[in-house]
Amino acid sequence: MASIALFTGGIRPLPETGRPTGMYKMPVVRPVALGPEGFAGDQQADRRVHGGPDKAVHLYPARHYARLAARFPEAAAQLVPGSLGENLSTPDLDEGDVRIGDLWQLGSALLQVSQPRNPCWKIDERFGADGMAGFIAEHLLTGWYWRVVQPGYVSPGDTLDLLHAAADTPTLREAQLLWQAHRPAVADLERLADLPGLARAWRDKIVQRLSWLKKSG
Incomplete structure (x- = not known):
C-alpha cells in the first residue's frame, strides 16, 4: 500500500x-x-x-x-x-x-x-x-x-x-539499467521487449536497438 x-x-x-x-x-x-x-x-x-x-x-x-x-x-x-x-x-x-x-x-x-x-x-x-x-x-x-x-x-x-505483481520480470530500475547499458546482451533485451504490459513506443525503441545490435555483431 x-x-x-x-x-x-x-x-x-x-x-x-x-x-x-x-x-x-x-x-x-x-x-x-x-x-x-x-x-x-x-x-x-x-x-x-x-x-x-x-x-x-x-x-x-x-x-x-x-x-x-x-x-x-x-x-x-x-x-x-x-x-x-x-x-x-x-x-x-x-x-x-x-x-x-x-x-x-x-x-x-x-x-x-x-x-x-x-x-x-x-x-x-x-x-x-x-x-x-x-x-x-x-x-x-x-x-x-x-x-x-x-x-x-x-x-x-x-x-x-x-x-x-508481474511474475519473473525485472524491476523498472533493472529494466532502465539494461536499456542504458552500452552493449546489453541481446537475449536480455529481447526478454525486455517481450514483457507483457510494456508500452508500444518503448517496445518499438527496444526492437530498433535489437536490430542494430544484431547487425553490428
Missing part, C-alpha cells in the same frame, strides 16, 4: 521561450474521474511524446526531490511534489519497487505500469536549471507511466494497492 497525492493541470507557457507545457499541476481536492486518456481536466501540450493510453498517468517518487534539490540548489524551493508534472506523488515507492506489467488499484480504477518517463528539455527551462533533465535520466530518477486498465474515480486520500 502506498499513500498518494493527486495533481492535474492545464497547458501553460514556459517562462523563457513561451513554449506550451502541461508540467504545471495543481493538487486535486475532490474526487476525479480517471479514464483511458488520464484524469479528467488534465492536459498534455505535446501529444507526440506525452499522454495517450500507454502514458495516461504519470507517477513521480517524492523521495527523488531531495536529491534533485541537493544537486540543483538554485531550484530547491520549486522542487516539491507535483512540480515535475506528475499526476501521482508518493513517498512510499520508487523505480525499484515496481515492475512493467504490475497491476495496482487506485480508488475504483485499475492501473498497469507501462514504461519509465523520458525527461525532456522543458524540465531545465521550467526550473531554470541547466542539466536537470540529463541528471534525472542518468541517475534513473524518472518516475513512470501507467495505462488505465479499468476506469474509475480517484479521491484524495486513496492509496495505491498492488493487486497482481
Whole structure:
C-alpha cells in the first residue's frame, strides 16, 4: 500500500521561450474521474511524446526531490511534489519497487505500469536549471507511466494497492539499467521487449536497438 497525492493541470507557457507545457499541476481536492486518456481536466501540450493510453498517468517518487534539490540548489524551493508534472506523488515507492506489467488499484480504477518517463528539455527551462533533465535520466530518477486498465474515480486520500505483481520480470530500475547499458546482451533485451504490459513506443525503441545490435555483431 502506498499513500498518494493527486495533481492535474492545464497547458501553460514556459517562462523563457513561451513554449506550451502541461508540467504545471495543481493538487486535486475532490474526487476525479480517471479514464483511458488520464484524469479528467488534465492536459498534455505535446501529444507526440506525452499522454495517450500507454502514458495516461504519470507517477513521480517524492523521495527523488531531495536529491534533485541537493544537486540543483538554485531550484530547491520549486522542487516539491507535483512540480515535475506528475499526476501521482508518493513517498512510499520508487523505480525499484515496481515492475512493467504490475497491476495496482487506485480508488475504483485499475492501473498497469507501462514504461519509465523520458525527461525532456522543458524540465531545465521550467526550473531554470541547466542539466536537470540529463541528471534525472542518468541517475534513473524518472518516475513512470501507467495505462488505465479499468476506469474509475480517484479521491484524495486513496492509496495505491498492488493487486497482481508481474511474475519473473525485472524491476523498472533493472529494466532502465539494461536499456542504458552500452552493449546489453541481446537475449536480455529481447526478454525486455517481450514483457507483457510494456508500452508500444518503448517496445518499438527496444526492437530498433535489437536490430542494430544484431547487425553490428
